[in-house]
Amino acid sequence: MSYTIALNFEDGVTRFIGCNAGETVLDAAYRQKVNLPMDCSDGVCGTCKGHCEQGAFEMGDDYLEEALSEEEEAEGQVLTCQMVPASDCVIQVPVASSLCKTAVGSVDATLASVERLSEDSLELAVDLDDEAGLAFLPGQYVNIRVPGSDHTRSYSFSSLPGIRRASFLIRHLPQGLMSGYLSERAAPGDRLTLTGPLGSFYLRQVTRPVLMLAGGTGLAPFLAMLEKLAQQGEEGNGCDQPIHLIYGVNRDDHLVKCEALEAFVERLPEFSYTTVVVDEQSQHPQRGYVTHHMPAEVLHNGDVDVYLCGPPPMVDAVLGHFREQDIIPANFYYEKFTPNAAEEAA
Template sequence: MSYTIALNFEDGVTRFINCREDEKVLDAAFRQKVNLPMDCSDGVCGTCKCRCEQGDYDLGEDFIDDALTDDEVERGLVLTCQMVPSSDCVIAIPVPSTACKTGIAQFQATLAEVKSHQDAALEVVFEADATNAPVFLPGQYVNITVPDSDQTRSYSFSSQPGAQRFSFLIKRVPGGLMSTYLDQAQIGERLTLTGPLGSFYLRDVKRPLLMLAGGTGLAPFLSMLEVVAERGVDQPVHLIYGVTRDLDLVLVDRLEEFARRIPGFTFATCVAEPGSTHPRKGYVTDHLSPSMLYDGNVDVYLCGPPPMVDAVRRHFSQVGITPVSFHYEKFTPTQVVTVDEEACA
């Protein structure tokens, strides 16, 4: 038996390694040529201290308090030289990937389908090679190299991790490099993808979830909801999906399907344009009721353009609510920025 360990470095790079039963994470990483920080490897110095964000493990008793205190253990800190996983795990590594002599994974995939949602978005599906289905954390993104150029664009997966066919929801940008390419792309073309990347991903669901999506920022939530549907959840999950125009509301049928598949999942859509015929007008913040915030006992995930992210942050400040954790990702046509704010950290 072996477990999959996601090593999430502070520069946003994620590397996946396999850890054998009864094998320590540090040893497994070295075996797979990932040089995690270490000095003594005996649980004495604390150099290999990281944070386990998800999964089960045993730390044993062969480390000293100076290396890892009881309080740090309670907060999920671990010594990778002592940590023996008993499930798949996600570990935050407090150094950049380059410091561990590893880099971003790169792979190729075949363009399988391009579906246009009028002038709002493109749903793009790739087919992975038989032995190279992408592994990522639900919510993460990749950089896709635009053919016949040296430029990349960043897009979040909208599909379930590990599937042979995987997808992205891409905003159509008039004159945009990727949009222009996709309008004339031929099915069967090969593209290069780099990743996975980003610290915006679904953690263990331990309390109510509030998901806030702006435009094609819906994409990572579709991936997260696929995982929630598969694993099951005993907490309420609510998503608010806000767009500018009526035409920008895409893949609502997917959300309706999730509402049937996931007990406790609800969603609402809203349109900002004053002339909209949609029953709920305004911005996402106009539809954030106090009951959705559980007096702060909630995990919030937000993905949208910078003005939306800033507006939500201001709203939380104005109502005096600090969520237990607040994970957000700002995106522009060429850039993605992810941030985590954890009150319990």
């Protein structure tokens, strides 16, 4: 038996390794040429300390409290030299990937299709060269090199990890480099290079109510997250916590993938969603901003994990709203995207 371990480095790079039954994470990493921090490898120094965000594991008793205190262990801290996984795990490694002699990976792909979803959004589908797909955490993004240039643009997956056909929602900008390529020159069979996965915005284990806030093409990572939760439910490991999505756009015709959201309502019994349109001339039932349509019942008196992905003004507005209303979620994960910046996820 082998488990998949996601190592999330502090520079945003994620590296996936396989860990055999009975093998420590440190040994598995070194076997796959990822040099995690270590000194003693005997549970004495604490150099290999990280934080396990999700997954089951055994630590045993062969380490000193000076290396890992009871308080640290209770907070999810681990020593990778002693940690033996009993399931797939996600571990935060508090150093840059370059210091561990590893780097972000890349995969080549073939353009399968480009669909115009609305006046301001496109859906890109690519077939990865690796039939096993690309490992990533739902919510993460990749950099895609724009054909004919040396520039990249960053996009969150809207599809599941581990499948060959990957999809992305892309904001259509009249003068955008990627938009121009996709709307004017792209053709099935074009070759693309994807670099990643990257980012700390991804679905954690659901242990309490979840509130998802999406702006425009910031819907993409939530489609991947919801698909993952739906798949888990179909495998008999369903989520019993309420999940509510508030999806905001500027105009009525900017709302996309609503059919997919309706399908998730059927597949996820605890899922519901609200759509919001900014345009004051709209006849949509909910007009304004997402902060205008955030009732107390979706905030659960702060016992809620909030995920937010949208353009910077939306993110700043939500952060300001929470401060003004003295709302302190149990956990708050957010990603700003800037359409023309290769460093940000869109």
